[in-house]
Amino acid sequence: MNSGSGLRNLALVGALGMLAGIGLIFFWVPTEEFQGVVQRIFYIHVPAAWVSYLAFAVVLVASIAFLRRGSGRWDDVARSSAEVGVVFCTINLVTGMLWGRPVWGTYWTWDPRLTSMFVLFLIYVGYLVFRSMATDQTRGARIAAVIGIVGFVDVPIVHFSVTWWRTLHPARTVINPEGSPQLPAEMLITLIFMVAVFTLLYAVLITMRVRLAVLEARLAELGV
């Protein structure tokens, strides 16, 4: 099996996973008593947050590896993961706003969780803008790697913001100080399933984005 067909199979599994996830979200998991159907946004909102954490963790690791070894491949991975992470971070922010309007009565409030997530989004959008504007690619890659490493500091702040500060945002229900998930079994299973599907989608997207970066580099080398 070559890498092309492997990626195609991974994408197919991701698409089937999405369909199965829609089935679970709309036909299997019970409706939350107080929030009603809009609570189902949770099943894409939380996985999107998880994937953005994962993507920015990959940026961190790849940036460290790039600074230590100087290999352009690590830079490609960091840049690609930042881009995919921004896509999922956007999904997280937008779906959160769409949940906030009916539940809180507002699309946006400068709550610690929302604000820190928005800052995270801005950090990595800034990273990508910086990369695209850098005239000296080697120097740009090194400075971007530093941004990628320092920017990750915001990820634990986002995650623990609901514990450290008084906030409107719901508390951590899965990985929490009580040590056990505070969710009914059906909700927990659906959430874990969607996290797995989103992680698979991340794997597909990062693989394709890195391939694109490699092709772009080859194109630049040839001067086509």
Add this chain to the structure above:
Amino acid sequence: MDNLGFLGIAFGFGWIAITIYLFTLIQRIRSIEKRLDDSSVGHGRQSQGGTEGQETPNS
């Protein structure tokens, strides 16, 4: 807008964002692959032409 409307927009946005990003990547990859193929064919023709050009005076 009722709760169902917010749910629909949220899911629609998520799915559409991922799909658009995926297809943009596929299209960009295909476009670059085609340019690289075209350039390699062009280089091939050029080098063939160059050989023929050298042979002509000798013949």
